[in-house]
Amino acid sequence: MKQRAFQQLEGERLMAARKREGGGNRKMMQKTVLHRRSDHSSFSSRWQDAEPLHTDTPPDAIVDAWQEILEAEFHKGTPGIIGIPGEDGKVWYVTPHAAEDDPVDQVQGSSPITSIHIDLDDFEFSNGTRVVPDVAPALDGKMVKPPGSLIMQLTEYLPAKRRLRKDLEQVVADMRDEYFSALAAGDAREAKFALYRGRLELVRAIVPSWCATFVSWLVNWWLAKTP
Amino acid sequence: MNWPSKTEMMVLRLLISGGESYGLALVKASDGALKRGTIYVTLGRMEEKGFVASRQEETTPEHIGIPRRIYKVTGLGERALSAVEHGERLMGGESLPKAVMS
Numbered sequence: 001m002k003q004r005a006f007q008q009l010e011g012e013r014l015m016a017a018r019k020r021e022g023g024g025n026r027k028m029m030q031k032t033v034l035h036r037r038s039d040h041s042s043f044s045s046r047w048q049d050a051e052p053l054h055t056d057t058p059p060d061a062i063v064d065a066w067q068e069i070l071e072a073e074f075h076k077g078t079p080g081i082i083g084i085p086g087e088d089g090k091v092w093y094v095t096p097h098a099a100e101d102d103p104v105d106q107v108q109g110s111s112p113i114t115s116i117h118i119d120l121d122d123f124e125f126s127n128g129t130r131v132v133p134d135v136a137p138a139l140d141g142k143m144v145k146p147p148g149s150l151i152m153q154l155t156e157y158l159p160a161k162r163r164l165r166k167d168l169e170q171v172v173a174d175m176r177d178e179y180f181s182a183l184a185a186g187d188a189r190e191a192k193f194a195l196y197r198g199r200l201e202l203v204r205a206i207v208p209s210w211c212a213t214f215v216s217w218l219v220n221w222w223l224a225k226t227p
Numbered sequence: 228m229n230w231p232s233k234t235e236m237m238v239l240r241l242l243i244s245g246g247e248s249y250g251l252a253l254v255k256a257s258d259g260a261l262k263r264g265t266i267y268v269t270l271g272r273m274e275e276k277g278f279v280a281s282r283q284e285e286t287t288p289e290h291i292g293i294p295r296r297i298y299k300v301t302g303l304g305e306r307a308l309s310a311v312e313h314g315e316r317l318m319g320g321e322s323l324p325k326a327v328m329s
Contacts, residue, residue: 146292163271166267166271166296167267167268167271169293169296170249170250170267170293170295170296171263171267172293173251173292173293173294173295174250174251174263176292176293177251178251197263200264201263201264204264204265205264205267205268
């Protein structure tokens with residue numbers, strides 16, 4: 001099955017490449033869209049403006065990789081970027097999102113991710129065929145912490161009463177709730193707004209409490225000093 | 228007796244009508260009458276007065292993030308609200324004087 005799927009894909013790619021040879025100097029772009037069917041057993045694929053970057057990629061490794069990625073993405077539903085190393089020093093970058101020109105009625109299944117868009121890109125790579133699924137939303141390889149992480153860490157060290165900590169936790173929870181809800185809805189502006197508003201609320205929650213603590217400490221100190 | 232303030236009365240009404248809830252949900256349900264920045268201070272004060280009780284949200288192993296604190300109205304809170312509302316009705320819908328409330 002895997003072999004057949006790959007052969008089908010490879011055949012279509014080569015056909016598209018031949019067609020392109022007579023097509024002039026068009027911008028080189030390689031991508032494919034894989035549809036997952038409801039029987040979970042096979043993939044159909046097609047190439048758009050395909051250009052063969054390599055022809056000696058081991059079929060099983062690539063098809064295995066696709067299936068692994070599709071499974072991971074389908075079940076987790078987490079958008080991300082995945083690199084599939086090929087044997088010739090190339091990496092196939094996979095980004096899950098629905099392509100606009102896909103016939104949606106051909107796609108079955110309940111997952112919100114209905115198709116996978118694959119880009120081929122030049123990439124220096126130490127030779128190997130292991131698939132490294134990286135579905136975390138990493139930016140330039142850095143781990144991204146959720147908003148409010150720093151303030152939660154700071155409250156461990158800065159003077160804060162237990163009740164204030166409890167309140168801060170809830171303010172941070174609200175901020176994250178609204179931030180991630182807005183991101184999930186694709187509203188980046190609202191997400192940014194939620195972030196700024198949350199930070200402001202944190203300041204509002206912290207400053208009066210710290211001021212009161214400081215004044216109280218000052219008064220106690222003054223009373224202790226005066227005979 | 229520490230009677231509930233205007234804001235506290237609003238929180239009590241929301242908790243009575245909507246059942247258990249958490250801070251942000253109360254803010255949203257109040258249509259802007261309650262502020263995000265003060266809701267947790269208010270709820271904390273109400274908890275000290277005994278008008279509301281709180282518990283930590285139950286979490287599952289798959290749950291990610293900070294657990295919410297869920298608030299519910301207590302019997303004392305209900306009776307205090309009822310008493311103040313009764314007093315306001317006797318005043319013809321006017322707020323009770325500060326001297327009465329303190």
